[in-house]
Amino acid sequence: MLGELREELLQIRDNEYTVPADTDAYPYAQLLLECLGSADAELRDKLAYTTLAKWILRGEFRHKELRGLLLQALSPNGLFFQIGEAGTDSVFKRAFSVLVVPLALRVHERDPFLSEEQLESTAEQVIEYIYLEQDVRGYVPGKGWAHSVAHTADALAALARTLPDGSLMPAMLDAILYAVSRDDLIYAHGEDERLASAVLALRQADALADDQWKAWLLEFAVLETDWFPERDYIILNRKLLLRSLYFRADEGFAALCLDGLQALQQLEHG
Template identity: 35%
Template sequence: MARSYWKQVLDHGLQVPTDRPLDDLTAELTSMLGSADPVLRDGTAYPALATWVDRGVYDDLLVGLGDGMAAGLTVGLGEVGTDSVFRRTFSVLVLAAVIERDTAAQLLPGDQVLRWGDRIVSWLLRERDLRGYVPGKGWAHSVAHGADAIAALAGSRHFGATELTVLLDVLADRILSADTQLESGEPDRVASAVMAVLRRNLVPTKVVEPWVARLAASGNPYVLRGDRDPYLATNNAQQLLRSLYLHLAVAPGPPADKADLVLAAVDALRATNPFTLAR
């Protein structure tokens, strides 16, 4: 459809058009999620789908919509530097909206949300295109969008202590396995997802503390790592530690064991910054 059609939809507060079947509208918007044009993708398709999900338009169709978004996570998976990344990274945002809708309205069985969780985790760990902002095409942001989806899973009533612990490990794995420095705010988004897990108050401190220590072990630039600038190899873990400390210290709605977690983060930061923080 012409851009003018969707501009009218946006101008009318994203009310669902009545001149076309919802299935047709959804199919077109889903295709637009993969567009290299940020106006169509980020400015039209994603807000339309996410808003309609939030308003309950898809309440009777959530499984089909979520499965369609999960399928989008495999489109071009493994490619680096191609436009296929947009379909994956914006599909996961819509899938996150679907999960959040279930959390708000309690519409879906647990096994369905858990299956989507498996799909999200598998995609996030296998994604190789870690670009943040792509000039001329806008945000790809796979790590940030993946973290947003993990945060949505963390808020689900279907996720207990075991599943939440897995989510923490996935977030650490993604940060530590990145083969490039994440410079577009990704550590902050990952820290926000970690906080979503911690706010459930189901994962005990004795589990979180070794998780923080794992980040510290990979975030210490003073450990020899061959003939390479050690800060390049440790930056992502270090930035996540710093962001997590900031979130714990100032973000609203802290977890019940905030004091112990702040101390764990402080200890990790002191250990990995001995010349500036350990004096």
């Protein structure tokens, strides 16, 4: 069956991702969501995800259908599929399901279809996922990108642009700080850049006061462990994010840069 599906998706790709005349896009999208969990990088990423993304952004789904796809992506069979596992193929289902969030929200930005409650629920589930995900591998040899941290950062950036108010933004920033507090792995696949995009999107939402930003940045210099090498892993992951923020900040983020540099100095000499 997967072989047949691959051939169909190759034909769809070669036909510029046009929905086949004999195909109902919404039921077919259910198959695409399942393929997001494949350990086959081409099927998962280049074919299933890309096709789904093209169809969502082209408006191939009615609002009700798109809400259904978002709910399925956030379900126990999507974002929370076998949550808690690490080093297994289940990470692909989770890490690619979260990418449905920014896709849906891009449609919502130009043609609103989600209620305030639905937007807040989506944000709460993405935040919860950050704390529960144990597998933060970037590139998996032989199986392609998992990139759960980078993909989640994309979802947070989209949420920052669409949430109706700033009530959940402190929780989003706390989750980002948690994400760069790993003590078992150093991010090496651009996770800091993607997380920086999420932070800057939150900044641009202009929902938090400067003292809140300062308090958050100063938390980067607070460490809960003195063990080696765990302490160094945490420091380096935090430094990577702070540096990315510094180099991307414009004049309007001067205070953010200053606070980030101060926190970075404390980490370097702590």
